[in-house]
Amino acid sequence: MSEIAVVGGSLAGMAAAARLAKQRHRVLLFEAGERLGGRWATPGALPPVFTFPAPWRDLFRKSGRPFDAELTRTGHALVPAPPAVHHFADGSTLTLPADRGDQWAALEQAWGTPAATRWRDLLDDLDERWQLLRRLGLEDEFTDAALTPRRRAALGLNRSIERLARGFGHPQAAALIRSTAWRIGSDPRRTPEFVAVRLALERTFGRWQLTRGGVGVPATELIDLLAARLALRGVEVRTGTPVTAIAPNRVTTASGSVQVDAVVATVNPWEYLRLTGAAESPLRRRTAWTLPAFAPTVGIEPLAAASEGSGSGTADGARSRSLIHPGEGTAVPATTEDVHHAPTGVRVEYRLPAAAGGLRVVHDFTSGAPDPGFGTRWTSPRTWLRQPPLRAATASVTLASASSRGGNDPWAQLLSAALATYVIHEDLTGADIRPTNKAARP
Numbered sequence: 001m002s003e004i005a006v007v008g009g010s011l012a013g014m015a016a017a018a019r020l021a022k023q024r025h026r027v028l029l030f031e032a033g034e035r036l037g038g039r040w041a042t043p044g045a046l047p048p049v050f051t052f053p054a055p056w057r058d059l060f061r062k063s064g065r066p067f068d069a070e071l072t073r074t075g076h077a078l079v080p081a082p083p084a085v086h087h088f089a090d091g092s093t094l095t096l097p098a099d100r101g102d103q104w105a106a107l108e109q110a111w112g113t114p115a116a117t118r119w120r121d122l123l124d125d126l127d128e129r130w131q132l133l134r135r136l137g138l139e140d141e142f143t144d145a146a147l148t149p150r151r152r153a154a155l156g157l158n159r160s161i162e163r164l165a166r167g168f169g170h171p172q173a174a175a176l177i178r179s180t181a182w183r184i185g186s187d188p189r190r191t192p193e194f195v196a197v198r199l200a201l202e203r204t205f206g207r208w209q210l211t212r213g214g215v216g217v218p219a220t221e222l223i224d225l226l227a228a229r230l231a232l233r234g235v236e237v238r239t240g241t242p243v244t245a246i247a248p249n250r251v252t253t254a255s256g257s258v259q260v261d262a263v264v265a266t267v268n269p270w271e272y273l274r275l276t277g278a279a280e281s282p283l284r285r286r287t288a289w290t291l292p293a294f295a296p297t298v299g300i301e302p303l304a305a306a307s308e309g310s311g312s313g314t315a316d317g318a319r320s321r322s323l324i325h326p327g328e329g330t331a332v333p334a335t336t337e338d339v340h341h342a343p344t345g346v347r348v349e350y351r352l353p354a355a356a357g358g359l360r361v362v363h364d365f366t367s368g369a370p371d372p373g374f375g376t377r378w379t380s381p382r383t384w385l386r387q388p389p390l391r392a393a394t395a396s397v398t399l400a401s402a403s404s405r406g407g408n409d410p411w412a413q414l415l416s417a418a419l420a421t422y423v424i425h426e427d428l429t430g431a432d433i434r435p436t437n438k439a440a441r442p
Contacts, residue, residue, distance in 0.1 A: 303358025
């Protein structure tokens with residue numbers, strides 16, 4: 001049995017620890033704070049409506065009881081969320097379904113056939129770029145050599161989100177396109193246009209909300225479920241234990257050094273460089289040109305208090321939506337999402353009508369601040385290769401965080417953690433547990 005240290009109790013750190021423990025490694029997880037989950041442990045920080053649940057399903061399946069079975073055991077369920085309502089600067093609104101056919105119908109009515117057709121074709125093109133992106137730091141290791149001139153051209157790496165938005169020729173569509181950059185903490189003028197694949201992901205994978213007992217609940221309960229999985233797998237979690245140094249096969253805390261066979265560092269790259277010193281000079285040179293992404297200001301309050309306020313700008317209909325799912329005879333109070341578009345960013349308002357008496361959660365990207373834990377901000381096409389690679393220069397260390405090359409979305413952090421575990425397990429045992437190895441079993 002190998003001993004592995006995971007430095008950082010972020011989402012990526014928790015995911016890596018759970019996967020490695022299931023592979024019969026002894027895992028020690030060091031977290032400087034008193035709780036796990038990194039910035040996502042903050043109440044309301046993890047968006048309660050999300051797309052692309054497959055990485056969550058894969059994580060739970062590869063660490064024990066499958067995701068849906070675990071949700072059932074705890075009284076949770078993952079159910080479709082209603083369409084987002086977009087509010088534009090000119091006072092107009094748009095309800096945008098995720099389903100391809102429903103989306104086409106809504107846009108044809110709102111924008112007319114020509115613009116709806118261009119939107120459909122744009123998302124079809126983004127679907128193709130998604131297939132390329134999957135091999136670049138999400139499902140496969142992304143090395144510098146992997147970014148060939150042909151891939152750069154196909155992805156549109158040298159073209160910005162802002163250029164894509166302006167070229168579409170419709171103000172509402174332009175706002176939707178720009179929002180994909182704002183919502184990862186970057187400026188549309190500096191962000192490559194392939195980041196807009198998030199629009200296609202929603203159309204392909206849908207929109208989802210977490211419920212418990214039939215009502216919507218904060219997505220941070222997923223962090224609690226993952227923490228329970230760590231306990232089940234026997235991960236030794238040491239919260240309140242900052243790591244002060246990382247070296248080959250060793251981590252150091254205030255209590256002394258711990259010898260290990262491998263390290264997964266899931267702290268942000270600036271913190272990682274502080275812990276490793278001169279050993280990571282190539283990464284240090286690259287990181288000197290990068291900046292932290294702008295994290296949104298997160299606000300959370302009881303829904304009753306929000307309803308009494310006068311500045312939310314949210315349509316009354318967004319406060320009382322419910323869904324009836326196939327096979328169910330009762331309506332599920334829906335978690336709603338209203339997106340307010342402005343020239344300087346977006347403000348996203350979620351309403352959970354039945355959770356703890358009702359909650360209003362606001363993610364305000366118009367007043368965000370640089371946060372190393374939120375990932376790396378796009379400043380140019382070169383940003384991608386300036387982000388940390390999977391394999392560190394320090395021997396026996398792999399890297400996975402919101403600044404990994406897969407991106408800073410929660411689902412991307414789960415996938416980056418999976419890549420780190422594949423590399424470590426293969427280095428230590430010679431066994432390939434990647435999904436591409438059909439002989440491997442969870």
